[in-house]
Amino acid sequence: MEQTEDQSAALEFLARRDSYDPAPESEPAHLATHGSHVFLVGDRAYKLKRAVSFPYMDYGTLERRKRFTEAELELNRRTAPDLYLGIRRLTRAADGGLAFDGEGETIEYVLEMRRFAEETLLDRMAESGTLTPALIERAAERIRAFHESAESLSLDRAPGAGSAGLRTVLEENFEEFKAQPHYFAPEDVAAYTRDVWSAFERVAPLLDRRVAEGQAKHCHGDLHLRNICLIDGEPTLFDGIEFNPLFACIDVLYDLAYFLSDLINRGRADLANLAFNRYFVDGGFEGLACLPLFISTRSAVRAKIMVSSAEVQDETSARAELLTQSRLSFAAAAEQIADVSPRLIGIGGFSGSGKSTLARALAARLRPAPGAVHLRSDIIRKQLFGYPPTTPLPPEAYRPDISAQVYALMLERAGTALKAGYPAIMDAVNDRPADREAMELLAASLGVRFDGFWLDLPPEIMANRIARRQEDASDATESVMLDQVAHGHGPLGSWAEIDASGSPDSAQDAVFALLPTGH
Incomplete structure (x- = not known):
């Protein structure tokens, strides 16, 4: 990760109670991810993109942070209009102090969001055992409605779709697996690679045909349970990807596959099947042949992510749990791609x-x-x-x-x-x-x-x-x-x-x- 600009003044401002009107009763809570800083203030959340540059995500300049903050607002309002409220400017006054939406120079752009309780996240509900079949079926309905309403994209606007888009993801997976033989046994990787390419060759024409049929769209791109919450009792998709079309401009079934694989990897195959059948309640099964490969690929990506997360853990038990999850996800990916007779x-x-x-x-x-x-x-x-x-x-x-x-x-x-x-x-x-x-x-x-x-x-x-x-x-x-x-x-x-x-x-x-x- 490359930190491209100093954001310390903005972070200090957002961390103070007196920066907000009205001031909250307690100090803002600060959450940091690899791509953003989030400050929780009363019933609001303020999200600042980090000045970082990755090969797959570049927020390295103020202009890029502005553009991607605007894109995040526009794209996520498709599914969560009540959650994404607007963009606030951080401005510098003549005396050097910062303010929201002042007269001076804009130094950062901050996304203002409605805050929700952590326990309304579907991943938390899965962990607590409160995720119900009715709720999962309703979430599947919301996902289907979102996919149906999204604009269809041509292949030049959907680099993550079609056979070429999926090939890019698969090749990256295999390169990373091979580079980590201490986590992914070479013989297992070889067998998985063989099975994946066999499946890929079978469905490659279908993947390209689906683009021509309008099934490549700017989707959510990161549709796991942690990115779905309850807003006024309704499952609400949020935090969709705006920064890289390779991840988000994809086949709608590859988008759905992340949701399904997350449920499966959490031991809720029953809920995954309910979601699957609710999504396809009106039929439209012509694209199903590519779904096992999509689900397997999502599980493989999860296996990689778990290893990356484990490597930055200081706590031994947390590291061990993440590595266990990685092994289980890789095993699931291998099982999900196995050829099965209908x-x-x-x-x-x-x-x-x-x-x-x-x-x-x-x-x-x-x-x-x-x-x-x-x-x-x-x-x-x-x-x-x-x-x-x-x-x-x-x-x-x-x-x-x-x-x-x-x-x-x-x-x-x-x-x-x-x-x-x-x-x-x-x-x-x-x-x-x-x-x-x-x-x-x-x-x-x-x-x-x-x-x-x-x-x-x-x-x-x-x-x-x-x-x-x-x-x-x-x-x-x-x-x-x-x-x-x-x-x-x-x-x-x-x-x-x-x-x-x-x-x-x-x-x-x-x-x-x-x-x-x-x-």
């Missing part, structure tokens, strides 16, 4: 049998990361009518012709996911033999394995489960379930019957006992 799984059962609970659990445990595409008929039916998932549909939405549309759309989406290399789970009542046969025919036509599971349990248990439902996508009542039972399901053929009368865990164990290894 598969189709059908889950059937009358309403209240626990189909969706089982499907969610299975989806999170299948490979590649972050797991299977979970296609739930209840959700797709609501989409056809433009209804939110938990809003009840009118009776006409359950006409046979509508149900046929639902199943056809499920099959179409499953086929797209399978062609992209991802497993798919079709979660529906599936009580008609023709629907079950259609799934098996789809799998056979694509040359993938099919497994069907029918959940069997007494009607009284299903009725009890239906009565306990809250905020669920299913509109089924006990009466609907009893009609299904009276109608029956016909010959099950190759579908395995699973006793689902016990706990959800027991049903999951029974299903996994029937699945071949390697999931």
Whole structure:
């Protein structure tokens, strides 16, 4: 790191209570990173870019700090308009004293932000165990909305996108791994390098095609849990990268991959799969083939960062923990890039049998990361009518012709996911033999394995489960379930019957006992 200019006067000014109007009750808290100084003052935060020059980030002159502070404000207001308030000038008066927005010469530019509580950061919530499925799904919705609204970029404006952009990242990773054999075993690096380039060659045309299709955008670029907080109860993306287009002007799925890999590396594969399925709730699976490589690359980058962080630690235990995290991240990166054959799984059962609970659990445990595409008929039916998932549909939405549309759309989406290399789970009542046969025919036509599971349990248990439902996508009542039972399901053929009368865990164990290894 090269310190290019003396900022001591600005730092001394920002560290004093009397510099602010009104003055805070206590002295400002000062947080320093490699790229900025942040002063926490009452309900505000003031961010000053450090006068430093790195190969990847250059704030070395006042003009550059001004330009990047303005860019940070503009870009982050896309996702956090209530958090990014404006830019304040630090000016020098004739007597040499400093002030905010005075008449004299501007010596620095400071970003003024709304302050938020540290415990509202999603990484803190993950550590404390307060990160809920509903919150993660809402965060995924916010990420998707941000990606959809962002401007598409041509390749010359998106150096981090396409095959050339990802190749740059991969080559840098491998150079750093090879330069640190005491942290990354050469034989492991060689195996990982081989697998990554094999995957890269398979998806390189897709990466370039996605740029042409408008999927290269100025994204967040640093979308891990620490850069998402709750503002007025809503997950809010902040601190997106403005200083280097190689990091931020990328494929939207590479942006999403950081969020997913962070959850996975924190041991929350279940939440990563929920986020994944919420992001793709409307389909659009054509780009999925590049997602395992994106996720693996994000995990590999994390492995490097953990080593860099460990090397500057004075405390032995902290250093050891970071190195452990690095090893785990590298191992995850290697596992995430492994070639896996896709598969189709059908889950059937009358309403209240626990189909969706089982499907969610299975989806999170299948490979590649972050797991299977979970296609739930209840959700797709609501989409056809433009209804939110938990809003009840009118009776006409359950006409046979509508149900046929639902199943056809499920099959179409499953086929797209399978062609992209991802497993798919079709979660529906599936009580008609023709629907079950259609799934098996789809799998056979694509040359993938099919497994069907029918959940069997007494009607009284299903009725009890239906009565306990809250905020669920299913509109089924006990009466609907009893009609299904009276109608029956016909010959099950190759579908395995699973006793689902016990706990959800027991049903999951029974299903996994029937699945071949390697999931």
